[in-house]
Amino acid sequence: MRVFITGIAGFLGSHCAEYFRNKGDEVEGIDNLTKYELSRVPYLNPSIVRWYVLDRLDKVGASLVKGDICDFDRLLNIVTNFKPDYIIHAAAQPAMTIALESPSMSCENNVLGTVNVLEVAHKLNIPVAICSTIHVYGNGDNKNLQKLLATNYQYSEISKLLTGNITPLHADKYADEIYARAFTDSYNMKIAVFRFTGLYGSFQFAGSDHGWISAFGIQTLLGYPITVYGTDNQVRDILYVDDAVRAFDCWYKKPVSGIYNICGGNECWITLHDVLRIQAKLTNKKQNIKMADYRQGDLWYFCGDYTNALETFGWKPKIYPEEGIKRMMDWIKENRGLFNEKI
Numbered sequence: 001m002r003v004f005i006t007g008i009a010g011f012l013g014s015h016c017a018e019y020f021r022n023k024g025d026e027v028e029g030i031d032n033l034t035k036y037e038l039s040r041v042p043y044l045n046p047s048i049v050r051w052y053v054l055d056r057l058d059k060v061g062a063s064l065v066k067g068d069i070c071d072f073d074r075l076l077n078i079v080t081n082f083k084p085d086y087i088i089h090a091a092a093q094p095a096m097t098i099a100l101e102s103p104s105m106s107c108e109n110n111v112l113g114t115v116n117v118l119e120v121a122h123k124l125n126i127p128v129a130i131c132s133t134i135h136v137y138g139n140g141d142n143k144n145l146q147k148l149l150a151t152n153y154q155y156s157e158i159s160k161l162l163t164g165n166i167t168p169l170h171a172d173k174y175a176d177e178i179y180a181r182a183f184t185d186s187y188n189m190k191i192a193v194f195r196f197t198g199l200y201g202s203f204q205f206a207g208s209d210h211g212w213i214s215a216f217g218i219q220t221l222l223g224y225p226i227t228v229y230g231t232d233n234q235v236r237d238i239l240y241v242d243d244a245v246r247a248f249d250c251w252y253k254k255p256v257s258g259i260y261n262i263c264g265g266n267e268c269w270i271t272l273h274d275v276l277r278i279q280a281k282l283t284n285k286k287q288n289i290k291m292a293d294y295r296q297g298d299l300w301y302f303c304g305d306y307t308n309a310l311e312t313f314g315w316k317p318k319i320y321p322e323e324g325i326k327r328m329m330d331w332i333k334e335n336r337g338l339f340n341e342k343i
Contacts, residue, residue: 004084004126005029006069006117007091008062009053011204011211012131012244016088017062019245027062028082030069030091037095041207043222043340049205052338056203069113076120086252087128089117095209096135096297099169110172111179118183118191127190127255129248130180132173134197134263134302140164142300149235152266154305157195157259167297177259190255194247197263197304200324201241202331205338213238213275217329220279220287222341230294232273237264237303240324243317247309254313262315263304270321278322282329 003020007013008029017027035046057064067074069091079087092110093099099106114130121128137155140163141148162170177193184191200206200213207215208227219226239262247262280287294300309315319327332339 001086002026002028002082002084003086003088004079004082005088005090006113007031007089008057008064009033009050010090011201012199012241013088013090014053014057014203015201015241015245016090016248017057018060019249021060021062023249028065028084029062030065030067030075030078032068033066037098037207037209038205040209041205043218043224044205044207045340048338053203069116070108072116072119075116076123079120079124079126084126087117087121087126088248089114089128089130092131093172096167096169097209097295099172100167100296103168106168106172110169111175114176115179118179121191122183122187122189127252129192129194129251130176132177132193132195132259134195134261134304135170135297135299136161136174136177136195137299137302138163138166138170139297139299145233145300148301149233152269152303154265154303155261156305157261157308165297170297184257189257191257192251192255193259194262195259195304196239196244197261197302198236198238199241199244200238201328204241204328213325214328216276217279217325217332218339220276220285221283221329221332221336222339223285223288225288225290226276227290227292228272229292229298230300232271232276234272234300235269235303236272237266237268238270238275238321238324239264239268239317240319240327243319247315250309250313250315256312258308258312260309260312261304261306262309263306264317265304265306268317268321269303275321275325278325279329282326283333
């Protein structure tokens with residue numbers, strides 16, 4: 001099989017590349033290799049990070065073509081030449097903070113980029129899986145945090161969307177879902193929309209904008225301050241990246257178009273407090289935790305129901321938080337030279 005991956009040098013995209021190459025598939029991808037988000041993180045050197053990821057892709061035999069998904073003609077030319085059987089669309093501007101700062105840039109990357117990918121997939125008759133987020137449900141239930149905690153409430157794909165205080169990132173991701181449905185209905189395409197919960201794992205160069213679990217782990221090990229916004233009693237059903245990548249493979253084998261929660265469910269339900277506690281124990285480090293006000297658009301609780309993915313294409317999470325966080329922390333320890341130590 002030939003797999004084409006957008007955002008192949010990113011966290012999720014690079015893991016997808018490694019997974020499919022290890023299965024013996026041919027893998028090529030596109031990435032604009034931006035350093036913008038990386039440059040906002042004090043303990044990262046963007047050039048070192050990019051070198052590390054590109055070297056990893058090279059070692060597994062995945063090909064990267066530098067380019068931007070917002071350039072339709074170039075994207076079409078690259079995909080046409082590669083002739084893939086499957087497109088995984090992992091390229092995105094994923095940070096709510098950045099979307100608030102620059103709505104137009106976020107929209108261009110997330111919405112125009114996704115429409116370009118869908119149009120290329122349509123022209124070449126290729127099934128495609130795109131990445132959405134559990135944030136499309138909104139944060140209107142923040143006021144019901146204690147009730148949600150008490151009942152272990154699970155959101156399904158038919159739960160109400162865009163409740164509460166939304167941001168440009170919410171609008172971007174919901175627009176992507178609408179376009180995916182439009183292409184499915186209009187052209188009878190095979191399209192999956194994956195609503196991912198909080199992803200974490202090895203090879204994640206995270207900061208305060210995005211990837212909070214990995215960011216907390218790096219900050220714990222290196223001694224940087226850790227900022228918790230609002231309360232550490234917030235809950236997520238976190239998802240280890242290997243489980244996320246496996247969902248792409250499971251869907252391709254049974255490609256039923258639709259929207260799917262790709263999430264941890266009750267098995268991976270955990271508070272921010274417990275994530276920090278586990279990381280402190282694994283590193284034997286005293287954490288410098290600072291509390292700050294809630295951020296606009298933040299979601300205080302999410303536990304998803306992945307029944308639709310399980311019943312449709314047989315996917316469910318297998319790596320639970322204790323194991324996943326340990327795997328992530330082991331990688332951070334082994335590669336601490338990639339990070340700038342606290343001065």
